[in-house]
Amino acid sequence: MTKPAITLSEIARIAGVSKMTVSNVINGKKGVAEDTRQRILEVIQETGYVANRSARNLASGRTRTIGLVVPKLNSNYTLYIGEILRGAGDAADRQHWDLLVCTTSDDEERELRRIQALATGLADGILVLLPRAEQTYLSFLQDTHIPVITLDHGLIETPLPSIDVDNHTGGRLGTQHLVDLGHKRIAFVGGTYSRAHLERLSGYQEVLRENGLPIDPDLMVHGDYSQPSGFQAAERLLDLPEPPTAIFAISDAMAFGVMEAAGRRGLRIPEDVSLVGFDDIPMANWVHPRLTTIRQPLYQLGETAINLIISLTDGDALPGQRMMLPVELVVRNSTGKPEK
Amino acid sequence: MTKPAITLSEIARIAGVSKMTVSNVINGKKGVAEDTRQRILEVIQETGYVANRSARNLASGRTRTIGLVVPKLNSNYTLYIGEILRGAGDAADRQHWDLLVCTTSDDEERELRRIQALATGLADGILVLLPRAEQTYLSFLQDTHIPVITLDHGLIETPLPSIDVDNHTGGRLGTQHLVDLGHKRIAFVGGTYSRAHLERLSGYQEVLRENGLPIDPDLMVHGDYSQPSGFQAAERLLDLPEPPTAIFAISDAMAFGVMEAAGRRGLRIPEDVSLVGFDDIPMANWVHPRLTTIRQPLYQLGETAINLIISLTDGDALPGQRMMLPVELVVRNSTGKPEK
DNA sequence: CTGAAAGCGCTAACAT
């Protein structure tokens, strides 16, 4: 269990060639005689040799690794991150790059530490998926020497390239769908103060205005994207003297909380109250009734981000500093015409 | 944005000292004059210098990093992994170690590749959290030079140290609870073929036997730990000529699927059918009715694993090759006495 | 097609 690692030199010695030839074989460089290559490959096989990453990285100055910084992986509000990760992981794999995921627990100091670690010898590019932009790490990132892309980022404006989702249109689509069904009192369950929240909210308000519907502050409540917060928000809404006939929650998790609150009061969805979520996490399709929601292209977001950042590490120019991915309304069974 | 990274040598040159002194300051070694230290610290501050990880790792032979290999982070059946990660992350942070999470997408080749990458210069210790043990990577791990611990692992017996959860007792507790409530027809919704599954199943059967209840093959069905599979399993069970009055699903996600199936048939939980889950993921407390379940000490599992593996990298002996963490029955609202 | 030399940026071990 504790046997000293084999090195390139040893392989070279055993195979009776120079280190360089071994190195060339490992890296698939051409210009190595077939029999030499075979002999070396055999030795590698027998010894179970694997190249030391630190040495390779140090010598080559490249890591073929992309660092991805996320707040957490477990909490409900970060459930959608898994989908992004899947897209990123698949894309990285296709190009034979590695993905290194770091969590920060929403801790400012850790955010900086993790990012610095990645930027200095651990990764060739960094994807920042932190809802809470902090000046501490942003200033570091802005003049670091490796490419960085922010994903679906917070409020602080930065010159860093970014990939975002079209939140404004998302806010519009959900609201318009409910308006089209004939709803007049449409509630909005927002999230924490962030760009995503503000943009979705503005889409909601815009559509109401366009349709001559009043913007009622009572109908705009806040959660933190989590299921319990959606539950609480719904309680408040349904306690209103004149409760809404439709609720637009800007995360699926909060929508589940709304379902829960409605269920406990004996209200049926969509007969008594229509419900639209946001995200389209897999679970949206499992609940009963199946949730009408705004699909974010999360998988594609991860994919795009990886492809883009890899091309950046190759020195390619970015096709536009800001990229925006489209959203889509997915109509399922949680929305219907108002009864009265 | 593309400025060449600063090196230790430059800091030394600017501060007018040798590289070693700078190195000592960075690593908090004592034996550096206070004024020299201050001067160096200033230069570091101004230049924004951060040590290159690869170089440091290569030179020191240590990384202060633990690699954690998991299948996926997004799918429903791996939801519980987030909790383990949280525990591991916190524990690593307390000791100023880094955690490096690698996903394998349940792909055998990737499992090996990731593990090899970690074992050769990227990490000082590896935590393997893969439900599907594969000979490919196991043989590699068994004679690698760095410590490895398997967590909640698959079926293949290995000499590797492991930390597991007391699945057998978990299977017993859930079943006994239902027996105690007076249930006679208790169904078991298992998972994929794995140690966790087999041990929980044996606990279930043991309790039935002890209580003189028949073991009915019709009442033992399979899922894959996911919600949809729980739904399907429940459909089969509830279609039985003589359906069960209680269902024990060995993941909370599958239990949610059972709830869904029951709901669609107008069956009430727990009045018409009692339900017990396994895991106690946060969501178990959010659904309606709140789910009675077997709590796995997931956070603690992550913590324990990190502390153990770090002490292994220090050359400390492992306190027993196998460690088993206790489970606990959490009674909520999804279980009750049978009505008839 | 193969090899020898140099060095990536850092730290360990030993001076001074």
Next chain:
DNA sequence: ATGTTAGCGCTTTCAG
């Protein structure tokens, strides 16, 4: 308290 000398394991460069 500080500096000097090696060398980690690999790749790059250039020569054979």
